[in-house]
Amino acid sequence: MTDTTPFDWQPFLLRWSEEWADSLPDGEVRSKEDEAARRARWLGFPPASEERIAAVEKRLGRRLPPSYREFLQVSDGWQHAGGFVWLLAGTAEVHWHNDESGLADIFEECLDEDSDPEERREATVWRRGLQIDVEADAMHVVLDPEDVDEDGEWAVYSWASWRAAPPERYAGFAAFMRDMYREFHGLRAHPGDGEPEFVNDTTRELDALMERARTAALRGDWEGALPALDEAEEYGRPRAVCLGDQIRRLLGQAGTFRFDDVAADPRYAPDLLPVLVTEHAAHPFRRDSTLTFHMRGAGEDVVSSARAMLEEMRDGTYRYAPAGPFGEAVGRARELARWGDGDGAWRTLMDSLPEWRPLGPDHLAPLGWLADPLLGPLLTPERGRELLSTPRGGQRGEFPDRSAALDPDGLAWLADPDGHDGPTSYRFVLVEGVEPKDLPGLLADGEPGGEPSGESDGEPGGESDGESDGAVLAGPMTSYEARSRSFHGRREFSSYDDRALVAVGRAGAGWSFAFDGDPAHFDARRFVSPAVAAAAGTGTRAVVVWSGSRSGHGEPFFHLSVARDGAEQYAFTYMAGETHRTGEIPPALDPGRFFGPGGDGARERSLLEAVSDEFGVRLPRHALTEGRLHTFTTRSWTRPPGDGEAYVVIGMSGGGDGMR
Template identity: 55%
Template sequence: MTSTIDEWRSFLARWSQEWADAWDPEHARDERDEEARRERRLGFAPAAEERIAAAEKRLGHRLPPSYRTFLQVSDGWRHAGGFVRLLAGTEGLRRHEDAARMAEFYQRELGENSAPEEVLLAGMWQRALQLDVESDLTYVLMDPGDVGDDGEWAVYCYASWRAAPPERYASFRAFMEAMHQEFHGLCVNRLGPKFVNATTEALDASVEEARREALRGRHEAAEAALNLAVAYGRPRAVGLRDQIRRLSGQTGMGSFGLLLEDPRYAPELLPVIAAEQVGHGRPGDRAAWTHLLRGAADTVRETGEEILRRFQEGTFRYTAEGPFGRAVEEARELARWGDADAAWHVLRAALPEWQPLGPDHLAPLGLLADPLLGPLCTRERGRELLATPRAGQRGDTPVPAPDLDPPGLAWLSETGPGDALVPYRFLLVEGVDPAELPARAGADDSAVLSEPMTSWETQRRRHGNREVSTWDDRALASVGRAGPDWSFAFEPAQGRGFDERRFVSPAVAASPGTRALVVWSDPAEPHHPGVFHLSVAENGEERYAFTVRKTTITKRGDIPDAFDPDRLFPQGEPLADRLGERRTLEALASGFGVRLPRHALTRGRLHTFTTRSWSRPPAPGEPYTVLRFERRRSR
């Protein structure tokens, strides 16, 4: 940071020399540029204390520390960034007095809930001092009303052609450092690799060290160094920084820079962007995709087209080489049956053995794009991945991120009104693989598991049914493992009413040679009395069941004490509080050793199948209704 006279002198001398070395006569404005190049100096003679004091008296303010110190080194400055040709010294500094005519607009935007920053900005235009003397329609304004604890005034840079609010800098010092960075970025764009000096060499060395630090797990220090290098326009820094950003949960931040055009990295990075632009199972935005790859070689564009096609068809899968690749396949098998935490544990254990595709590859970014493994990579887990040493580097092992799934079943009673899982119903079957559930509880002999779907896709498919019957109550159920020895079929039962007279527990049909249980919960609401049902079957026969309503409990069979509804649902306790439901779910989890995966049901992808009806057909003389929906095209 440039604070003292010596620091300003060193900083400004370095800037001047870099500017002179990068000078292009075709971009020279006038003879003053030629003079500055010959003298290798963008600044002017120092301002005497008397000149500074006279300017302060004229303006009615003591100038802020960093600008005052700057004047003691150079009384003004040429080419502050790319759009300010001359920056004021003691003579050119003046009151702005809303010359940009923006005060009325910003004051009109103020309201009762306006933030303090908005209020400051609205008043800034009238009270600011104007620093720009010559510029490309750019105002540089220093605000005596926006003062930090260190006595520094905020500096605002406004250009109408940018169609954006003014850029705020905490001090004149911060503004000048940002303009030095802007100068570097413009030179990189204009001169490319030919733009070399002590600053670029030091920054490039810091980028290489940041790469090693990132692989050692010290991602925060690496990101800070890379952010500075990006601000100075160092091309390599962008791709490295963006990898850290994505795994930190900053989706949509950056596009990996030049790495996308490198055939080594494109197969890993393009799917991450496709997952955001296209979305799993949704049509792709081909125009955006074409624009993204406009400068890439033919081989990279062909790779991109293939990736886009696989996303559109829903067939993309992330793969990797070596031990980590084998862990990916093992984790995918666990994730597709709902065991998100076990899947992540497998990936986490294999991370140290992950190997990059090239020197600028920092982490297995492709995980984020995988339809099954991507949902496992929460923000916390992404940071855990970044903090894990890998690719042969050594470092401290991070504290593991917390598991996503709570134990047991009781978490179902914590969902509130409007939650996607309320009401709900589920079937649990012991000693049966999830893939066998369609044969035991499917609607017919042709029932099969779908490809894994998100809860949103499942809901859309459920609502796409063209025929609805008041008695045919088949469930489109998500399937997975409910513990070491159990499988589940789960469905949010929105719109389904529990009718005890017609209810047929699917546990009976699913239980030959084993045990099965069914829970149906339809919580009470202000205009809905609510109901909770449990039934347990073994070897094709119902063993016991109970149904709890607001004022009644009905029972069947020899109910064990652990599941006695009179104890679990004490008289007088409101059903809407769901305390009895919670006790029952806790008893089931303890008694049968079962659980349900919250993360997979809400944010993951699971196989589905259509169950047999949970209601019997109507008896002779019983009324029922069948509704059929047709989709007609408008003319």
């Protein structure tokens, strides 16, 4: 069936004719020509003799391309080439188009100096092309004598006014006819009421091919399965779109994934429906009325589930929770991802994937986790390939190599010289022996020590409005979402008020972090390190780092302070070529090793490596830059203004429509 198979016109055209005849409903009113073709089970005509072909070549002044010439030797013309060309030219009708359609004038008006050769060829082919459509549904088909391959085949160009697309190109006449045969199959694959079921040797062969591809995909051979599914999809076979879309979605390919309405089936809705809904939710201007566009035939229970999912996804509370051992692993993975351990979460999912079972024969892989706000950001194209290459669903196969971790060890990634993987300025607090959920009690205003309110799984759902005590963790969100929400409802801004919006998580064994990737201006005169407050508990250490070495605004600087048991142990601030220090700094962190007089802070990376080695800490790059984390607002990192110190307060009046 593939285009690389040596082409034999006689059996191909006979099969096409017989399948066409069998697909016609009984009692349908047909033209005299169609009824004759149905009875004869032949869509063609008598073959053209060599003399007749030679005569038309003399009339045209060119030898015909090989595949069209061979076609005429079997049938001198053709009826119903696909769904929209009702009669294809034989020797009597074929002629030079000479812009009979007027398309050359239309397309040439659109050309300009930036038009590429392909666009120019598509515009001018209508002047030189050999027309082979005789009767069609506003469709034009020509052979191009100037677009010729090494075998002498002329390319075919077709264009229809109702297609809103550039002309479609085929490598030759045989390729065009193969595609028209596939189009015929695609149009018959879903028979309407009263039409016979479209089953024949071709459909049975394709369905068997598709089933083998499904089994191969579950064994991990998605690369072998996808071409077979794509071929079946070209013939319009049911199930092919759904199976292929699952693979393409996990590969991260662009496009609209509709799963061929299988998501509307209650069996598959728990896993496929969330993917459709989350893509709808990602477009804020889509109307809710279009939610069910790709859910044809869905019952009210599935539609209600989709609407409920949409609301959960918009407020960030949707959770993917499949049943069985794999579902238990998903729960563990969510907890790891919740506090920033994306690599650990991914390994948890992959280790349990062989235990996953499909919901039915049209299910190839778990997909619902892509809609989960914590698990979805874990996907990369490399990880998608790893998942698809892992045997699952009761199948056995060779396990793939593990995909590379997304989070480097330590802290040095913050000093990425290109600025692609990290912020240009940042600050963070590391606290030992404290869970991330307890950080607001140490770093925010309000009563410390209380457990934040949350949902049944312990995932806090409250959020600070920027003016409250800030002692509640907001639900997981991206850094952009968190910063946007932090300004919502806030009506007063002070030059002395520097409450950091921080994301929280685990920073390695026994450590938690609170990270701000967009800090305010650093003023060494008014800065108050939160390390002392963070280390209030007995035996607790806290580390504070604030760097603006690459911010491009003001003097480069780097601050480090360390506290234990509620007291500062040591600290230093490097700025403008000078270092101010207090306490006994360990040799490994001595700023003299990294910043000399008049230095520019270029050894920031080495210093960050020393900090991570000294305390055994790390920060999760992927979670901080691409994922979702809990957030809260700390108390101010600057002291209140002293006597005689001026400061600015900007107030927004009313609903934010003015300033005072």
